[in-house]
Amino acid sequence: MTWVLIAIIVASTSVGEVLQAIGMRRHGEICDFRPGALGRAASTLARNAVVIGSVVAMAVSFFAYLGLLSFSDLSFAVPVTAVTYVVETVLAKYVLKERVNWLRWVGAALVLCGVALVSL
């Protein structure tokens, strides 16, 4: 049960966060932090199909995460879901076309190893 929930969390988080990045990139950089401008940006984003998709995927991940938290330690549940780092870095390179230099690969790998150690 634990590992099924973790698989659901990893898959839905990765899809959700990549969709979120695509949606926000299409929207463009948020430069105006006054409440009115933030409200307008939020209402534009609420009608963006990619952003809606990302929120749905993250809601799935959230409820799977709630289920996991109910029977496991916080210091196990949070780190183990970080397998998404490597999945998402790969997706960032091939789907989002980011320039993932060696520093970022090493950084993602270190975080993954750290997370593995924390959760074993």
Added chain:
Amino acid sequence: MTPETARLRTKTWICAVIVVLTQVFGNFFLKRGMPADLPSALDYITVLFRPWVALGVTLLVVWLLSRMTLLSWADLSYVLPVTSLGYVLVAFLGRWLLDERITSKRWAGIFLIVAGVSLVGCRSAPQTWKSGARS
């Protein structure tokens, strides 16, 4: 460093701090309010009305919004490692406030995460896709 990259970096760090803090405290309050188990599907809904869980969820909503704001200019492959600092804070909160144990393996893991974060956060520009698109 040009004024533009300095501006982007400051803005990125401020936003990243908000992302990390709301995630850490959101998760912490969520765990604090969770009952020992959730037997039925309905319990997944009713649990949201417990005060600590509700506070956790509110903070996680702020986390989601601040993370979206950060992603509107920064790379996903930058945001991911930098915001992973939250994992370290979660481990400490678990130890201090929930009496969970940090073993030597966990300390080693925490060290690796911090190393990964500082590598990406301090030595890599937050945004590559814009300049990548131009070239």
